[in-house]
Amino acid sequence: MPDVKVERILEDPELYIIRVDDDRIKYFEATWDIPEGITYNAYLMKLDGATVLFDLSKREYTELFMEALKKLVDPEEITHVVIHHTEPDHTGALPAFLEANGYRAKLIGTSFAKRFLEGFYGEKVVENFHAIKDGEEMRIGGKTFRFITVPWLHWPDTMITYVVEDKLIFSCDAGGGYGIPKTIDDSDEEVVREYLPHVTKYIVTVIGHYHKYIVQNIKKLKAMGIVDEAQMILPGHGLIWKKNPARIFEHYERVGAGVPTEGKILVLYDSMYGFVESRMEIVLDELKRLGKKPVVYRFTDKEAPAVSDILGEVPDSEAIIIGASTFEADVHPRVRYALLEILDKANYEKPVLIVGAFGWGGVAGKKIETLISRSKFDHVDTVESRGMPRPEDKERLREGVMKLLSWL
Numbered sequence: 001m002p003d004v005k006v007e008r009i010l011e012d013p014e015l016y017i018i019r020v021d022d023d024r025i026k027y028f029e030a031t032w033d034i035p036e037g038i039t040y041n042a043y044l045m046k047l048d049g050a051t052v053l054f055d056l057s058k059r060e061y062t063e064l065f066m067e068a069l070k071k072l073v074d075p076e077e078i079t080h081v082v083i084h085h086t087e088p089d090h091t092g093a094l095p096a097f098l099e100a101n102g103y104r105a106k107l108i109g110t111s112f113a114k115r116f117l118e119g120f121y122g123e124k125v126v127e128n129f130h131a132i133k134d135g136e137e138m139r140i141g142g143k144t145f146r147f148i149t150v151p152w153l154h155w156p157d158t159m160i161t162y163v164v165e166d167k168l169i170f171s172c173d174a175g176g177g178y179g180i181p182k183t184i185d186d187s188d189e190e191v192v193r194e195y196l197p198h199v200t201k202y203i204v205t206v207i208g209h210y211h212k213y214i215v216q217n218i219k220k221l222k223a224m225g226i227v228d229e230a231q232m233i234l235p236g237h238g239l240i241w242k243k244n245p246a247r248i249f250e251h252y253e254r255v256g257a258g259v260p261t262e263g264k265i266l267v268l269y270d271s272m273y274g275f276v277e278s279r280m281e282i283v284l285d286e287l288k289r290l291g292k293k294p295v296v297y298r299f300t301d302k303e304a305p306a307v308s309d310i311l312g313e314v315p316d317s318e319a320i321i322i323g324a325s326t327f328e329a330d331v332h333p334r335v336r337y338a339l340l341e342i343l344d345k346a347n348y349e350k351p352v353l354i355v356g357a358f359g360w361g362g363v364a365g366k367k368i369e370t371l372i373s374r375s376k377f378d379h380v381d382t383v384e385s386r387g388m389p390r391p392e393d394k395e396r397l398r399e400g401v402m403k404l405l406s407w408l
């Protein structure tokens with residue numbers, strides 16, 4: 001069974017994390033390969049005359065979650081439950097919690113959240129629900145709770161809570177990442193360095209479709225001054241940020257905006273019988289000769305990388321090179337799927353070079369061009385030819401790389 005970490009985070013106010021470390025999951029949202037696992041973080045704050053629960057856990061871990069919660073408090077004593085976001089990785093345990101609580105607690109969330117909870121779990125769970133307005137403040141247990149909507153981080157229902165007196169941001173999905181970090185917080189730099197690529201992968205796969213809202217919402221929080229003054233950012237997944245709270249939102253901003261790492265070129269291709277690969281060897285030689293650092297993902301008869309890992313490489317790449325075989329008058333199926341997900345989840349203004357190989361008719365190049373023409377990516381060139389590359393094809397490939405790099 002997953003490990004459940006229950007730790008005290010603050011003495012005053014009395015604040016705890018209940019972190020379910022899900023090392024059994026394989027495909028988040030039944031789609032994204034995450035061998036690194038994920039955590040579901042809930043928080044409990046005990047105040048004068050009030051006990052507040054921030055988010056819950058996934059339904060399949062209800063029993064584990066409730067056991068951990070009962071170590072901290074009698075569920076009947078919980079007076080408020082803040083629902084930042086209704087996706088069931090944070091609310092699956094809600095019906096069982098409310099049963100144990102005797103439906104005493106007031107639920108707080110957006111009006112979208114109320115509607116979604118009713119749809120997921122029935123009318124009874126929202127009988128005592130307070131729908132907040134953006135920026136609304138409530139006094140609970142002697143503290144000021146400010147609720148700020150951050151739509152599309154990750155759903156339209158999403159909000160964060162700012163505890164004004166203690167400068168705490170409870171941010172649910174925003175600020176979260178995949179992975180099961182060894183520590184609870186960002187105090188160990190090695191843990192943070194290992195964790196941040198999982199954050200990027202999480203952002204792209206989960207929130208990537210809405211990535212412009214990442215930039216917009218963080219801008220909104222920054223304008224309020226709460227990002228710079230925050231003492232702690234407490235997300236619904238992964239590490240708590242207390243050594244350098246602003247760092248996680250800065251990372252989110254960079255990924256949302258697609259800020260490139262100098263020299264990084266993402267190279268993605270299939271090669272069934274080596275024809276595309278022989279072209280890519282020339283492309284990679286040329287990139288290295290020109291001082292670039294290609295990051296390569298290839299589909300062959302021995303390798304099939306996870307599309308979720310490929311997606312995580314897009315935001316900080318300077319450019320992309322896609323190599324594809326023509327396969328049954330279309331793009332090779334694995335490259336086609338990877339490309340469709342890139343266009344949906346990681347749609348950035350970055351230049352693209354297409355490299356193709358075919359047996360009797362070149363179709364893949366044109367099909368990829370058409371797909372890219374409907375996206376933010378810029379099509380720079382297509383170099384596609386039959387069978388093994390001839391000297392003139394090799395020359396065209398080198399020209400294509402030069403042309404791509406001239407866009408940077």
Ligand code: FEO
Nearest residue numbers: 087089154173236
């Ligand atoms: Fe972690 Fe969108 O739920």
